[in-house]
Amino acid sequence: MQNNYFAAAPKYQEDSSNQQTNTEEQQIGKKAVFYYKMVAKTLGQYLSIYDGKTEYKMGVVMHQPAKPDHQGGFYVYDSLDQAIFADVPLKKDGLYFAPRTVIKCACWGDKIEYPNGKIAFEYLCPVQDMGMPKGYLATKAAMKEAYQLYSEKLKLKQGAGPKSLKKPTWKN
Structure with a gap:
């Protein structure tokens, strides 16, 4: 009513x-x-x-x-x-x-x-x-996906990803 x-x-x-x-x-x-x-x-x-x-x-x-x-x-x-x-x-x-x-x-x-x-x-x-x-994602599923992508990028940046994706380390 x-x-x-x-x-x-x-x-x-x-x-x-x-x-x-x-x-x-x-x-x-x-x-x-x-x-x-x-x-x-x-x-x-x-x-x-x-x-x-x-x-x-x-x-x-x-x-x-x-x-x-x-x-x-x-x-x-x-x-x-x-x-x-x-x-x-x-x-x-x-x-x-x-x-x-x-x-x-x-x-x-x-x-x-x-x-x-x-x-x-x-x-x-x-x-x-x-x-x-600002920047709100419409659903929890989208938020979860964005968090997972962010976590993966962060791990790669810190060198915790698969060996093929890691930056090569050069030794002198």
Whole structure:
């Protein structure tokens, strides 16, 4: 379920004494905290990497009850680094190989914290596209391949590679 964020934004109501009083929306707004979520970014849309269908729109409040055992809620992380390096399970209809970005989200409501740092929230509202670090490789497979190539080059540079690839050593 999606609602326009601005329609649900905190509002003030004035009473007869001209003092501002809190509404329910304002109380929710006070409990919102910012978290980070890795998403696929394709054709200007922010989509779930996991299911490939859930769309995240800036300024739009989303609701899904947070349930134990990864059965519901919106999954986010405390830090940008955690979101960037989070494990996303490979799923047939997912967007595992799509270009990625991290979105900053206001999150509130019921929450469930998991040991790997993942947090499921009942409410989520994307507020900003944070982008990706310079040089980020889109998938863990690409990162692993790049690391292996780097390691091989480093070993060759240090003389630990196959004899045929080592620099010849000249003795006088």
